[in-house]
Amino acid sequence: MASEVELRRDVKRRLAELGIDPYPHAPKGAVTPVREVVRASSPGSAASVAGRVVGIRRHGGLVFFDLVDDGYRIQCSVSRGEVSRDLFDFFEKFVDVGDFVYVAGQVYYTKRGELTIAVSDLQLLAKALRSPPVKWGHRIVDPEVRYRKRYLDVMVTPQVRRIFEIRFRTIEEIRRFMWDRGYVEVETPVLQPIYGGAAARPFKTYVEALGEEWYLRISLELYLKRFIVAGFSKVFEIGKNFRNEDIDVEHNPEFTMMESYEAYADYNDIMKLTEELVGTVARRVLGTDVVEFPTGGEPVKINLSPPFRRTSLYDAFREFAGIDVESMPDDEVKEYLRKYSIRLTGGYDRGRAVVKLFDRIVGREYLIQPTFVTDFPRSSSPLAKPHRSRPDLAERFELYVGGMELANAYTELNDPELQASYFREEEERRRLGDLEAHPFDWDFVEALEHGMPPTGGLGLGIDRLVMVYAGVASIKEVIPFPMVKPREFEQKRG
RNA sequence: GGGCCCGUAGCUCAGCCAGGCAGAGCGGCGGGCUUUUAACCCGUAGGUCCCGGGUUCGAAUCCCGGCGGGCCCGCCA
Numbered sequence: 365m366a367s368e369v370e371l372r373r374d375v376k377r378r379l380a381e382l383g384i385d386p387y388p389h390a391p392k393g394a395v396t397p398v399r400e401v402v403r404a405s406s407p408g409s410a411a412s413v414a415g416r417v418v419g420i421r422r423h424g425g426l427v428f429f430d431l432v433d434d435g436y437r438i439q440c441s442v443s444r445g446e447v448s449r450d451l452f453d454f455f456e457k458f459v460d461v462g463d464f465v466y467v468a469g470q471v472y473y474t475k476r477g478e479l480t481i482a483v484s485d486l487q488l489l490a491k492a493l494r495s496p497p498v499k500w501g502h503r504i505v506d507p508e509v510r511y512r513k514r515y516l517d518v519m520v521t522p523q524v525r526r527i528f529e530i531r532f533r534t535i536e537e538i539r540r541f542m543w544d545r546g547y548v549e550v551e552t553p554v555l556q557p558i559y560g561g562a563a564a565r566p567f568k569t570y571v572e573a574l575g576e577e578w579y580l581r582i583s584l585e586l587y588l589k590r591f592i593v594a595g596f597s598k599v600f601e602i603g604k605n606f607r608n609e610d611i612d613v614e615h616n617p618e619f620t621m622m623e624s625y626e627a628y629a630d631y632n633d634i635m636k637l638t639e640e641l642v643g644t645v646a647r648r649v650l651g652t653d654v655v656e657f658p659t660g661g662e663p664v665k666i667n668l669s670p671p672f673r674r675t676s677l678y679d680a681f682r683e684f685a686g687i688d689v690e691s692m693p694d695d696e697v698k699e700y701l702r703k704y705s706i707r708l709t710g711g712y713d714r715g716r717a718v719v720k721l722f723d724r725i726v727g728r729e730y731l732i733q734p735t736f737v738t739d740f741p742r743s744s745s746p747l748a749k750p751h752r753s754r755p756d757l758a759e760r761f762e763l764y765v766g767g768m769e770l771a772n773a774y775t776e777l778n779d780p781e782l783q784a785s786y787f788r789e790e791e792e793r794r795r796l797g798d799l800e801a802h803p804f805d806w807d808f809v810e811a812l813e814h815g816m817p818p819t820g821g822l823g824l825g826i827d828r829l830v831m832v833y834a835g836v837a838s839i840k841e842v843i844p845f846p847m848v849k850p851r852e853f854e855q856k857r858g
Numbered sequence: 859g860g861g862c863c864c865g866u867a868g869c870u871c872a873g874c875c876a877g878g879c880a881g882a883g884c885g886g887c888g889g890g891c892u893u894u895u896a897a898c899c900c901g902u903a904g905g906u907c908c909c910g911g912g913u914u915c916g917a918a919u920c921c922c923g924g925c926g927g928g929c930c931c932g933c934c935a
Contacts, residue, residue: 367904368868368886419895426892443892461885475893495885497869499896505870508927563935609934610859705932719935744935762935772935800934849926 418500462492552587561585629820710798715741731764748774
């Protein structure tokens with residue numbers, strides 16, 4: 365028995381014998397988006413549309429089929445009694461589910477009350493040699509197919525398409541929000557001689573022209589701050605970061621961040637900016653700032669309208685876990701590290717130990733509603749400015765929603781000599797085996813030496829924000845083509 | 859990096875525990891049907907049982923190794 369592809373190739377051959385191009389360059393008539401026909405057409409009016417055939421229901425002399433164009437579906441019918449014999453036979457012999465067609469005809473309502481185009485003219489626009497894997501409107505079950513061939517997932521499942529509509533609208537509205545506040549959207553290099561701005565292992569690459577090993581950026585931070593040094597007061601960038609770390613429901617090696625930097629602002633200003641952004645963009649994209657997010661299987665209502673709860677890291681420990689980490693002796697901190705089997709690379713450091721414990725004990729578990737966690741230990745934040753009244757802390761906050769870290773922000777460190785000394789601490793850590801410690805970036809320090817105004821900066825994880833908006837618990841659901849291992853598929857050729 | 863689970867027709871899955879002819883529904887193909895919408899009715903084709911090795915008279919089934927995937931844990935400030 366011939367395979368589907370073979371059968372449809374045969375259809376192509378027979379079309380060619382009749383002098384019909386299965387891949388014409390353009391539709392023969394003007395095309396109206398199906399969306400407009402569905403919204404505005406009245407019975408009796410003419411309509412000409414184009415789309416993919418997603419379902420065919422044959423009743424002898426009458427055939428119903430569904431057309432989908434840009435996410436909108438419309439039913440069409442071909443009646444043997446009302447069209448030429450050629451047109452009816454053409455549809456029967458040559459049109460399959462998956463094909464793109466152009467149709468023209470008159471709009472009417474069926475007995476069941478569905479808006480339908482009575483087709484009087486039809487043109488094949490593109491022959492599909494493979495049909496969709498499942499009927500339109502259904503879900504593909506196999507995750508391998510969903511992620512490897514996302515185009516199929518989006519093609520057949522409107523709910524999946526909806527997630528990506530939310531994603532791209534979110535990015536659009538973030539841009540609008542930032543533009544409206546006078547931020548300039550800039551571009552910084554993806555390929556960098558020294559990576560920085562986060563604690564992560566980088567992807568390495570090789571620049572033939574320079575004969576050097578370079579890196580894919582792990583954050584946007586250090587170059588955006590150079591823009592502030594250069595004299596731009598408000599800048600932002602939305603772009604891909606690359607971290608050579610493991611893949612799970614909250615992490616993809618390639619992910620999208622928005623970072624912004626604003627001169628003459630501190631982390632309190634940035635908190636206001638952040639909550640307004642998260643709430644405003646939600647309302648513009650979703651029409652509401654109350655969303656449902658699955659945590660531990662159960663959907664929880666999350667309210668994204670500002671202001672968000674604010675708590676210091678130490679207070680959050682006390683409030684949610686009943687632990688006073690602030691006054692705890694080092695021995696006891698180490699005991700907690702053992703208890704939660706947390707290993708610190710680069711030697712014991714109280715600040716970094718506390719942050720790791722926080723992630724483990726408090727963040728994921730308790731911070732479901734939007735919460736700003738403020739004032740992290742200074743040693744865990746080498747790019748942030750020390751706290752104005754607490755030298756052991758940094759002016760830093762993280763935003764948690766749904767138990768995920770959504771944003772990270774500082775009053776930026778702008779003292780070049782302090783920055784240099786923090787870089788030296790990081791180098792020492794790297795020497796002690798911390799592969800995620802910051803490399804020393806002399807060029808950045810030199811930029812700071814030229815003077816950077818007091819600045820507030822923000823890093824916002826776009827993928828995770830979209831997870832919250834779309835109400836999905838896996839980052840793979842919001843990344844169009846998540847990273848999956850390549851696989852050799854057998855090509856079935858006839 | 860550790861643990862658990864999964865891989866059988868284009869798709870969803872049964873068969874595996876307890877070894878003995880490789881199955882169902884959907885989809886495809888053929889036929890019927892002029893108001894259906896997961897249309898319906900009749901018929902029919904379709905298989906590298908993920909790959910390799912082992913045990914056995916005999917392996918989809920049991921054992922070992924590998925590949926791919928999912929979930930959980932660790933890690934990802």
